[in-house]
Every structure is written in C-alpha cells, then in structure tokens.
Amino acid sequence: YRNCSGNFQAGTWESGSFESKARPFPRHQLACVISGSLTLLDESGNEHLYNPGDAFFIPQGVICGARATDTVRLFFANVKTRTSRE
Numbered sequence: 001y002r003n004c005s006g007n008f009q010a011g012t013w014e015s016g017s018f019e020s021k022a023r024p025f026p027r028h029q030l031a032c033v034i035s036g037s038l039t040l041l042d043e044s045g046n047e048h049l050y051n052p053g054d055a056f057f058i059p060q061g062v063i064c065g066a067r068a069t070d071t072v073r074l075f076f077a078n079v080k081t082r083t084s085r086e
Contacts (some may be wrong), residue, residue, distance in 0.1 A: 007076045008079050021039060022065040024061050027060050027080040029058045033052050036052070037049060038067075040064050041064060041066065064080050
C-alpha cells in the first residue's frame, strides 16, 4: 500500500542474499521478519540478527547496512518525514 501523498508505504518485501553498505536510512521503518534472517549493521559495526517473528524499527537518518545470506521476507511499514535539508 502507498498513500496518495507518497510518504507512507506498507506491504511485504523479499530479497535473495545481499549485503548493503552502511548509509543513512531514507525513512522510518517498522518491520517484522516473515522468513529467513536479516542482519542489520550499525555504524559502529555491531551486528543485530533478526529471525522469523522478530520485529525491528529503524529511525530515518540512522546510519546502517544490512545483510542476508539467503532469501528473506518482511512485512514492513515506512513513513518518510521531511527533514530540514529538504
């Protein structure tokens, strides 16, 4: 789902194995792992592993990366807010 102003989305997301570099996260995101596992890496290099049934929240602007070693599926809800730079 995406609202008419485009700042809110909710749905499911799926990806095969991947690794993303740490960067500012572009939106607030609440997610719940449906299947597979997802590792989030904070800017200090700490790893946070999420498995099926685990939920997590990433605030907009937080520096983080992610890694999946196999297929991962999530339920998610995103909200993008305006920043002072926009």
